[in-house]
Amino acid sequence: EDQVTQSPEALRLQEGESSSLNCSYTVSGLRGLFWYRQDPGKGPEFLFTLYSAGEEKEKERLKATLTKKESFLHITAPKPEDSATYLCAVQAWRTQGGSEKLVFGKGTKLTVNP
Amino acid sequence: ETGVTQTPRHLVMGMTNKKSLKCEQHLGHNAMYWYKQSAKKPLELMFVYSLEERVENNSVPSRFSPECPNSSHLFLHLHTLQPEDSALYLCASSQVNGMNTEAFFGQGTRLTVV
Numbered sequence: 001e002d003q004v005t006q007s008p009e010a011l012r013l014q015e016g017e018s019s020s021l022n023c024s025y026t027v028s029g030l031r032g033l034f035w036y037r038q039d040p041g042k043g044p045e046f047l048f049t050l051y052s053a054g055e056e057k058e059k060e061r062l063k064a065t066l067t068k069k070e071s072f073l074h075i076t077a078p079k080p081e082d083s084a085t086y087l088c089a090v091q092a093w094r095t096q097g098g099s100e101k102l103v104f105g106k107g108t109k110l111t112v113n114p
Numbered sequence: 115e116t117g118v119t120q121t122p123r124h125l126v127m128g129m130t131n132k133k134s135l136k137c138e139q140h141l142g143h144n145a146m147y148w149y150k151q152s153a154k155k156p157l158e159l160m161f162v163y164s165l166e167e168r169v170e171n172n173s174v175p176s177r178f179s180p181e182c183p184n185s186s187h188l189f190l191h192l193h194t195l196q197p198e199d200s201a202l203y204l205c206a207s208s209q210v211n212g213m214n215t216e217a218f219f220g221q222g223t224r225l226t227v228v
Contacts, residue, residue, distance in 0.1 A: 004156070032215055043118075043204050043219035044157075087157070091215060100145065100210055101170060102217055104157040 002027045006088050006105035013078055013112050021073040021108045023088030031094075033071050034102065035064050036087040044087055078112045085109045117141045120205050120220035127195065128228055135190040135223050137205030145210045146188040147217065148180060151202040163188060164210050195227045 005024045013019055025033065032051050036044035048057045050066040057064050061082065063074040073086055089102040118139045127133050139146065148160040162170035163182040177199075179191040188205055202224055206217040 034216055036219075041202075041222075041224065043120075043206075043221045046216050046218055049214065049216050089157075100164070100208060100215055101147070101159050101162055102157075103159075106154070106156045 002090055002092055002103040004088055004090055004103055004105035006086075006108050008108060009106065010109045011111070013075075013110070015079055015112055015114050016077045018074070018076045018078070020075070021086055021110070023071040023073070023105060024069060025071070025088075025090045026069075027090045027092050027103075029093040030090060031100075032091045033066055034089045034091070035062075035071070035073055036089065038085045038087055038107070047086075075110070078110075080112045080114050083110055083112045117218050118205060118207055118220035120203075120223050122223060123221065124224045124226075126226045126228060127192070129195060129197075131195075132191070132193040134192065135203055135205075135225075137188040137190075137220055139186055139188075139205075139207035139218075141207055141209075141218060143207035143209045143218075144185050145208050146182060146185070147206040147208075148188065148190050149204040149206065149219075151204055151222070157204065161190075192225075195225075197227050200225055200227045 003026045007022045032049050035047040038044045048064040053068045055066050061076050065072045085107040087107045089104045121136045145164040149157045151157050160174045161180040181189040202222045204222045205220045208217040
């Protein structure tokens with residue numbers, strides 16, 4: 001069974017204090033690993049897709065990396081507006097009759113204080 | 115128009131009521147999903163429609179009934195719900211068998227069952 005574990009559950013940072021969020025996964029055959037940002041009361045907002053170990057993607061202060069067992073979301077010099085819950089999800093290669101569903105972790109709630 | 119639109123944004127219903135949630139996607143995708151998000155839990159996949167055919171039903175109680183009349187519209191019909199069904203219900207869409215397989219989410223319907 002595909003599983004995703006995110007750590008820590010919650011993280012408090014001071015503005016400008018860089019850190020990393022972890023996503024550990026087990027999946028039968030990884031098609032893609034996805035990072036989303038979710039603000040309270042809203043739907044998840046897509047950030048990145050990573051497809052193979054060694055791949056990296058960047059967007060403003062965020063950088064996502066991928067190994068065969070885990071992914072990291074690095075946040076460099078965060079600002080208060082980066083406060084949100086960050087969700088990680090994996091997608092396995094579809095078996096016959098199956099679907100391209102995403103399996104999510106519980107998320108990391110990030111708070112950046114000014 | 116935003117990519118994935120859900121209505122209503124908020125819904126309060128009694129246990130004997132019948133209501134429907136609506137989702138519309140403007141991204142040209144061919145798969146649509148219903149997820150349930152409860153506090154302290156990962157997003158739970160409820161239903162998947164791929165090419166307008168239901169391909170996954172994750173042991174969801176029969177008081178939830180999905181309908182996908184075409185590739186752009188998805189409904190979730192609700193009847194005789196229980197208080198534990200109160201949650202954020204999220205609709206998503208993606209392109210099956212595409213190069214980019216990420217799912218895009220709507221803003222969700224906050225459901226309260228009283």
